[in-house]
Amino acid sequence: MTMTHAIRIERTGGPEVLQWQDVNLSDPGPGEVRVRHGAIGVNFIDVYHRTGLYPLQLPAGIGLEAAGTVEAVGDGVDHLKPGDRVAYCNGPTGAYAQARVMPARVLVKLPDDIAFDTAAAMMLKGLTAQFLLRRTRKLQAGDVALFHAAAGGVGLIAGQWARALGVKLIGTAGSDEKCQLALKNGYAHCINYRTEDLVSRVKELTDDKGVAVVYDSVGRDTWERSLACLQPFGLMVSFGNASGPVPPVTLTDLAAKGSLYVTRPTLMTHIADRATLEQMAQELFDMVRSGQVKPLIGQRFALRDAAQAHAALEARATTGSIVLLP
Template sequence: MTTTHAIRFDQHGGPEVLQWREQELADPGPGQVLLRQEAIGLNFIDVYHRTGLYPQPLPGSLGGEAAGVIEAVGPGVEGFAVGDRVGYCTGAPGAYAQRRVVPVAPLIKLPDDIAFEVAAASLLKGLTAYYLLHRTRALKAGDVALFHAAAGGVGLIAGQMARSLGATLIGTAGSAAKCALALENGYAHAIDYVQDDFVTRVKDLTAGRGVPVVYDSIGRDTWERSLACLQPFGLMVSFGNASGAVPPIKLTDLAAAGSLYVTRPTLGTHMADPVVKQQMADALFALIRSGQVKIHINQRYPLAEAAQAHRDLEARKTIGSTVLLP
């Protein structure tokens, strides 16, 4: 048995439900490892789990992204050994912990030149940006797209990734400072949605045509206006619900707007094949190593102060990536 501390909650609700508790861990079983976590990623999906938008059994735990060192391996584990540096960004919640027992299936091997904080800040966000721009709607040189939350963790990586592809991204953000940050990170245009109507600005920037694809993690507040930004046969990529769940879709609205397409992809689906998972991670590490993608870790919180990190995240006070440190 191993003693550790972790964030737990007994009921869904606001950040105040999060509690710092001591807990006992059993030894790793077949196909499992004991991981000492060095850095943990903060992501909006953690809020969905805490509030119950994405329900899970109670008492609950949070977090799907972390990086650390394997301290023990269970029976039958192959390909991983004590001392290996690994990270993960899929699987059951529970990353908000100093140590945890995890199955090897979601683990990704980390190169020695990728720091733990960088891995914890980039695996979920970077691989999300990768599957959006490379696999869901593969952008190429000359393509134009709209990307909401351009100054967020996924958004800043997506902007740099699009620039490396030669594609043009139009971003939206909630302040002049965030728009400036987006422009510094690969966006060709940045729209302050507090000051400007982004539909009008997108149409102005595209000579009235609109864009062939919108990447939207905001959800309810931007849904209808995002559809209005699409040109005929355009693709709406909904990959988050930061403002709340998307309202029910009427297929006739998609027809009337120009035979539009809608998809709701997930990272887990794209990484279900372990070979593809490591290939995607290696491609992300190569972009980081080359300097084409820089990971902006702008907030660090002690893990025990996860509630404050959630408050700041929901208030949209955070910029770029945030890590929790055990």
């Protein structure tokens, strides 16, 4: 058993509950591997775990996404060996660590030409973009959709991916600077929600038709306006709660607004099957290696400064992805 360092929480709350601690690192057991992290991704789901919106059994590690090198493998692990470069984004929680022991089944091999920090910036966000654009509704060239938080980590990858598919994405962001960043990353239009009326601007951009799909990770603050942007038979994809949980859905409202569809998908459901995880990851890697998707790392923090990263993320003061360096 060796000693390492990790960020852990003993109670829920603000960024201050993230504690830098010494932890014991055991040898991997059956079906497990020990991974030495090269970079760790920060995602809004980490905030949900920290605040208790998505409860964890405390005390607990935190973080779902990282990339690194396999140091040791346990019995029964035949698809990985020491020295393999790997990445993951599907838990269990505990990625905010210099090294950890974890189930081998959640790891995918990382191509040699994708750096650890790039992988940590793109696994959860890139696979989220993949299931949104390619699985929740398989968008086709010419489709028009609305994507909130266009300058965030998922949003920037989605914009580039949509451009490669020939899909017209309308983005939203909270400043002109963030809108310009979104436009540089594949968006056909970007609406500054602080200075423009979202619904009227979407209707203007779509000749009053509305969009086929809304992708909304903001939640409570955008819910009603998102529904108002949809065309008849449109699909509302709620995949996050950055501003808080959405209000209860009244089915008669969906009927009155045009026979709308609503779904609340999660990445974890999509990648629960290992064969599907491998297929989705390969498609993401192919997009990155082709140059059609270039993940943007907007901020880097030392692992021990994870609280600062969370504070910046919650203040919506970030662009692209946040990476922690062990």
